[in-house]
Structure formats: structure tokens, C-alpha cells
Amino acid sequence: MSSDDPISPRDLSLTWSARVSLTPRILAVNIIALAMLAGGFFYLDSFRSRILDSRIAQASREARLIADAMAAVAPEERGALIMGYARDTGARLRLYTPEGRLIDDTRLRGSTNAILRDPDKDPWRQDVARFLDGAIDTIVGATRAPLFREKRNGLDWPDVTAALDPTVARASVWRAPDRTPVITAAARYDDGIVFTTANARDITTTVRTERFRLFVVLAIVSLLSILLSLFLARTIVRPLRRLARAAVRVRLGRAREVVVPRLPDRRDEIGLLARALSDMSGALRARIDATEAFAADVTHELKNPLASMRSAVDGLGRVKDPALQEQLLAVVRDDVHRLDRLITDISDASRLDAQLSRAKFESVDVGAMIAALIDGRHARGIERDIRLSFTPREDVPLSVYGEGARLERVFENLIDNAISFSSDTGIIALTATRADDMLVIRIEDEGPGVPEAERESIFRRFHSVRPASEAFGRHSGLGLAIARTIVEGHGGSIMVESREDRRSGAAFVVRLPLAGLD
Template structure:
């Protein structure tokens, strides 16, 4: 992942530290906070206005209840007649209702003890209820007298839901209960209504109903009041969307275009320093892409150098072959012809060795990436490599000895066993090629602090001090006198260093000297990290 890279990170931003308690990544937390902010504002406004609406309705009910109790008390005291069976004087009660009610803001209705309507503030105020009539019919289409008689004989229409609600409210009050709440009015609008029984001692003389029809106006005003919250929420959402577009969409598009430039215009690397400075996943991604393209650029340069070196190394034996072939036709001396044939054979052998080693070197990266690292016993691997040389050695060839570690526990390393075996074979082959006939190559393994050290010693002439690093370069060869021509390509030590570096280790060369300071041979040391237990 990008967050696991070793690229440098800026100091954490203030916004990320504020919301570090949220789950997820930094950009994920930012997206969550910004998208929820507008919704939170809208929900908070709706909750506040709902509480306000409940408060207004409750206050309206309280106001109507106070007015109704006062009016019911006055009607009880002034319009009650008859002893010992009290009754309400309907005419006088209607006059009192006319004096006390305010028909412009509310409606007051008075019912007798049987639930019959005896007074209405709309009557007192001469309020006319109107509605749009259907279009008039033509004279020929007018219904006849018999149809009118039939309609007159029809039973009365059943009560509507509004009338049933009012009747239920009045019935509750006639039972001596105070009723309050919201219901539909005659025009279909919502009204706040209270019904209060008019009682004289225990007798219910009638019911006073007060209605306020301004509830819809209150709700409409509340909805208008909600508009600023909605606009704020929309603004915050748009702002957060633009911010996310600038923080995420645009940088991702720039990264895509930079990658396209690398692909189309053959650029060697991605360079977006302003995005790379960011302390989030996009910054990690940019730094990782920059590092990746830089590594790829270095790999391309290495491939170009390798191709140039290969062309140069192959050109030498080919030139020699062409010269020997051209000369062979002109030479008639059998001895000279045999010498030229020997040169041709050596050049062919050299070309074959070069092609084989070049093929192995070109497949090395693919082989290293194809096999997953795993822990294995390093001592067992080295023992198998040494045993192979001991079993296949010929008389007079340098012998190979192995000094196994004394530790009871095996030395475990994490890596790729096949390529590491090739490293030790290359080192032993190199040591044998420099050792004199009858000499010895010694391989040792030791455990250090969290690492394993492998040393390969020979009894050869050593390495010139100036070439201790040069020997690991590609196609570098420095053979002693008498060594077979074309038997080495100069790629063995270069391949060994490449494999060891891929395993996270190091390799270096040095000369072994005696007490008198005389060089006694060369030593190649490989250091590998031990596997974690």
C-alpha cells in the first residue's frame, strides 16, 4: 500500500488530527465529515422547528383553554336558569358568546345538553361561507319536477369525517371531560380545538367549543423559516463537493495525465511536488508513483547499459571470428590452419558462454519476482551446494570444503532458495577458477546479531586493491595466466550481487593476508538477514 512506503511524510494536518477518532483513512474521514455536515444542519433545523411547532400548538391550546374556561364560567353564572333542575338560557348564552368571542381569529360554538348547536360566532359575525358552484346547465338539460321530488325524498347524506370528529369532541365534553387537540375544520384545514363542558355543580348544561384555524399559517411560516436552513445545507453540500473535487478529483486527474505523459511522450518519471507534499493517501500515492517511475527509469537506464555492454562483448568474438575466417582461406600452411581453427573454436565457445550468461542475467529479474520469499535452512542449502562439487570433482581440481556452524538450531533466512543457490555456485566457481591445481576452496557459515555471514575463500593470487569493487561489474574479467580462454563471461559476480541485493543482503570482496602481509588469496563475504521467528 502507499501508506507503507518509506517516503518522507509531512507533519499531520490540523483537520486530520481533529477527526482522528473516526474510523477509516484521513481522506475517508474528511469525506464523511464534509458530507454529513450539510445533512446535520438540515436535521438540526428540522428538529428545532418541530419543537417550535409543538410549542406553538401547545401554547394555542393553552390559550384557547383559558379563554374557554373563562367564557364557560361566565355563561354558567349568567345564563343558568331553573331550580332545582338547572338549564341554560340559549338566547342569553348566545348574547354572551357574541360579546366575548372574536370571530376574526377564532370560532366559538355553543351546544346544548343534547349536543344541538344553538350558537355560532360565525352567525353573530354575519360570516358567509361560500364555494364555487358547478357551471349552469342549458334550459333543455334542466332536471324536471319529478327529478326534484325524487331528490327531495332522498335520505339525508351521512355525516362527514369532520362532523364525526366534532360530534365525538362534543360527546366527550358532554361527559364532563375537557377535550383538546387538532382536527380538520369545515374547510378541510387543520384547526386547534378545545371543547369545555358548561357545568353547574355536577350537571352539564352544554358545551363550548373554541377553534383556531391559524395552524396552517403557523406551519407555513415554519416552512418559510426552514428555507434558510435548507439553503445553508445546500450551500455546505456544494462547498464540500467543490472541496472534494479540488482535493481528490483534480489531483487524481493530474496523476492520470502525468502517467499518460510517461506512457505517451516517453518521459522517465512523474513529478508533482505540490501533491507529494500532502499528508493524505493522495500524497502517499504520488510519492509512491514518483518512486516507482524513478526506479523504472533507473531500470531502463540499466537495461540500456546492459544492451550496450552485451553488444560490445559480443562484437569482440565476432570480430575475431570474421578475421579468422577471412584469413583461413588465404593460409595454406596446415599448422597455421590448425591454429586458426583453434581460435575459431575458442571464439565459438566464448560466444556460447556469453549467450548463456546473458540469457540467465536477462531472466533474473523475472525469476526473482516470480517466486515468493520463504524461510529456509541456509546451512542445509550451502551443504547441498558443496556436496555437489565434492561428488563431481575430478582429480587435480581444487577441492571444496564446508565449515558448518556449531549451533544446534538451524540458521534460517527468508528469501528465494533457488537464486541464492546460484549465488553460492557462482562464488565457488569463481574461487575454483583462481585456485591452483590441488588447492582448496573453503566455505564457512556463521551466525551474527540477526544476520548470517557466508565466506568463500580461495588460494589464488588475490584481487588488485583497485578492483575490489570492479569485479562485480558486468563483463569484467581478469583471469590468471593459463586460464582457459572464453571460459568466463564476467557476469557471475554481477549476477551474485544482484541476487543478494534482492534478498536484502550485501556482498563484498577482500584479500586474505598472512602475518607477513603477503596476499594468500581472495575472500567473498555474503551477509543475509535472518528470518524473523
């Protein structure tokens, strides 16, 4: 999309976030990213489930192996065998009859394997760890294993009951009072059932270690994210607020008091916005100054003919001489014509900027326009036998983009100005040349020329340096100001120079961008 394309309100509209400041929005975006990182806790639950599944399968295989070993040795050797397995695996082993009666137990033989911890005797750090375990399990929706309780009869254990079938070796997961997993498994041998119990604290320790590392990473990333968010909000929100306050003050009519920060060190979009607003406020201040100066000039210019008219009207009431009355009436008519001319030119000058901003430019053949203007002047007759000549170069394109009626007025004003300053039977020469991508039109007369000190001021409104022989009030002093406004509105320039041949006279030079060069 180019800078001139219209922007739809839908492109910039917001829904629910329209009432939220930028700072919480920036924080919210980063917090959402952190929340996605916090999803690692769900992965830890999956990680723990995979470890438990692996341990359950391992417990089933070990129970099957132990049962096969029990069947291969004599009954009197089984006690030593289960103690060896308890020592190697860290589990508690019990032997039951098919009726559920306890035959042997490594705990009774002095083994301290699989003794569950009393959470009430643990330090506070373990309480905190267990609280976090429960909170995270609730958040991630982890399945809660049943609480581990000792059974009097072996058949009260689901694993032992399932192991009555010699082809089945079953394992289960329980929850110890300190929230660590307890894994049980059972398998059948010739005349009994082997039952293993292991408190897998290492799984909880591993998960807590990984969770602590994730907490550390999440805390560091959260701190950095918040700091970066605040930094980003500071670099975006604060200058925007300063610009908004400055814009509000300009809107309240305090443009002259407001200094819009330009942020020259910033090369991003906010810097571009700041400089654009500063330039806009400067242009607005200049426009206000110009409007005030224009209003003052208008008041001054209108007062002169009004004062003259009032004096003439007052004199009509006192003068009885018809000749003097006719002179006073001539003054009134002249002042009325002058007022009419002033009001017309003032109206055109005041609306010119707005009209040019709304105008749709099209290709205009300036050569044909100037030729038509000169032909029309010759057809109507030119005072004092002044001659007009136009010499366009045939190899120079004379088309520009603009509004034909406005450009025609520029050259009418310049030709009128040249005629008023030309000597009798003088020649006004118009030429068209090309300088790079600009069309250059020169209007040279044979008059007295423009003093170098006046060459810029003659383009100011109501400023006029007229020939001594010209009657006062024939010109409003707006013609050249209107011409410059129109030319600059077309992206060109207008100035006055000395003639190139160094002869007496002035040369008005108009430069306009040629059409069809981009």
C-alpha cells in the same frame, strides 16, 4: 487482510456509481445527509397537528363551559356574558336556537374578533409565506382542511347540528382564505346552542417561525457541507487526477519525462499512493535504463567473438597451409564456445529477475549445500592442487528462505571465481557466522585480491578483472552480476572485502536473512 492477500475484483467493483466521478459522489453523500436534515419539515407538520389537536380539545371544553354558564344566568344577562368571553378568549360567539335561528352574535355587538384577512390585501411576504405553506403541505402530504365559508342557517354548521344532542360538544378545523386555521366549536344549553369561532393565526405564525429557523439552519449547513465537499473533492480528486495523468504518460512510454508528484506533506493514503507511484516510476525508469545498458553491453560482447570468427572464416578461404587452417579452426571453435557461454549466461541473467519474482521460497540448509558443493569439487578434482575448506559454527543455524538451485549457483560462481584467482596449492576458506538475524558466509582466497576502486564495479554485467595467466574469453563477466542479483532477490547482500588476517587475497561476503526468526 494483509498486504500479500489476494484482492478479489468483487471487493473493488462498483455497480451504477462506477461511471460517476468522485466529486459528484462526495456531494451526493453530503446532500443525502442534508435531505435527512430537511426531514425536519415533516416534524413541523406533526408539530402543527399536535397544536391543532390541543386547540380543538380546548375549544370543545370552552364551548361546554360557556354553554353551562349560559344555562346558569338569566336570558337578559347572556349578552354581557358572551361579550366577556369573547374579550377573554379572542373568539367570536354566536347563540342559535335548536332550529338554527341566530339569537345573538358578538360581531353584531361590536366585537372584531375572528375577522378573517383578505390575502389580496397582504404584502408580498405573506404571499411567499403562503406559497411555502402550500408547497410544504404538498410535499409532506398534510391533510387539507375545508375552506371556511359563513352559513346563513346555524344548522348548516356541522358542529351546531351535532350539538343538538346535549351530551355532545363538537369542534372542527377550517381553512381561512389566507391559509390560517379556523377552529369552530358548539355546545347545547337549555334553550339554545353556543357556537364559537376562532382564527388561530398564532399556530401558523409559530409554525412559520420554526420553519424559518429550520431554513436558516439548513442553509448554513448546506453551505458548509458544499464547501467541505468541494474541499474534500479538491484534496482527493485533484491529486488523484495528477497521479492518473502521470501514470498514463508512463504507460505511453514517457517515463523519463514524467515527474510523479510525491506529495511529501501528505501522510494519508493518497500520500502513500503518490510516493508508491513515484517509487514505482523510478524503479521502472531504472529498469529501462538497465535494459538499455544491458542490450548495449550484449551487443558489444557478442560483436567481439563474431568479429574474431568472421576474420578466421575469411582467412580459411585464403590460407592453404594446413597448420594455419588448423589454427584458424581452433579460433572458430573457441569463439563458438565463447558465444555459447555468453548466450547461456545472457539468457540466465535476462530472465533472473522475473524468475525470482515468481519463485516460491522454502527453507534451505546452506551449510549442507556448501558442504555438498565442496565434496563434489573434491571428487572431480581441483586444478592446481587448490584446496577448499568449510568451517560452519555448530551453534549457528544455517537455514534461510530461498530457492535452493539459485543459491547453489551463487556459491558455485563464488567458488569458481576464488579458484581462478588462487595461487597454486592455495587454500579457499569458507566460514559461516551469525550477525544479528543474518547468516554471514565468507569465501576467502589467497589470490592477488581486488583493488579497492574495483570492488563495486566487478559486480556489473560484463565487467571482469581476470588473472593475467588466464586465457581470454573463458568467462562472460556475468558470474558475479548473477550472484548479486540472486542474493539481493533473497533479501541479502554481497560484497568484497580484504581478508580479516590482512594477508593477500580477497574475501567475498554473502549475507542472507536467517529462516525461522519472525
